[in-house]
Amino acid sequence: MLNRANKNYNSDVLDSLARELKRPLVLMSKQAELNQSAPDKKHMELIRRTAEKALRLIDSYLLTAQSEYGQQLLPVESFGIGSVIYNVAEEIRPMAKQANIDVVLNVKDALVEANKEGVRAAIWCLSEMVLEHASSEPEKTAIEINARKSTDSVRISVLSKTIKVKNSDIKKAQRNLGGTHMALSSASSESGVRLAVAGLLGESLGTSLKAVREDNKQGLGFDLSLSSQLQLGIG
């Protein structure tokens, strides 16, 4: 039988899912309507991309629920941080190009043990935030994704010359990290809903989340431990 806490949790999950899923579905319905009146390949591509976002969102909620009830453990594996950053950069480049922004990598590769998708989502989330900041600049600019290895950790940061990081940005990033649900769904990143498992991601990475300043660049970053496992899951 469900106790009150579980009922509240279930209700929160359903409420969040409904609200977040509404966005891509609304977008798809309007994109389809526009395509009906003015058929265009570009519209169909947008519909496809939005549908993928909606599917990732559903998957992430499913994973959240399964993890919460102990039906699934989020895998922890060894991986090179460099390849993850490279993949994220490839994914955000088209978006950055539209905003006249270059994506530069400055990566010292390191082997970490963590939930790969969670870390990938976190880097994606920070990159998206810094991009959003930088895109308000009228002139061409760049964002830089860094990985710097120290004795027992690797610092991952996303920086730009043209942004200034405020306390509210840190709070927003922590909220967004809590809302990534281990998935690369930008559809979910705006709301910052905090669910139990997503909260673990927020706690694990969010607590070390900080404003990073290097030379004349500013941005957001977090430290990932090399020695201890970053267990993002229940169990």
Place this chain on the structure above:
Amino acid sequence: MRVLIVEPSKDLAGVISDSFSQENIIADVAHTAQAGIAHADKNKPDIVVLELLMSDHNGLEFIHEFKSYQDWFDIPILIYSDLSSEELGKAVGWREDMNIIGHLYKPTASLKELKGYVKSAFNED
């Protein structure tokens, strides 16, 4: 006619804007409340289409700030939101006071309905 669309989703704002352009209606797009005010300052709109759910300021704050400028007080605002009428409440009074001409629930109101509503506000059917 010039419409100012205040919509946080860039993709959706683009779709709405393209849809207005098909009708030869000039559409300016802003993704935040502050950008909306700045846009209106640059190009005075004939009507504002507003999403209430925004990350920086909420839409109600936008309405209050927008209506605090005397020059813009008579510019009608149409709420096109993910918030349903039930969620928005029945505060009809403030809507009339603020020249809010209507509320369309985004998930069920089509682009056609939106354009029809905007045009009817100016008797351009």
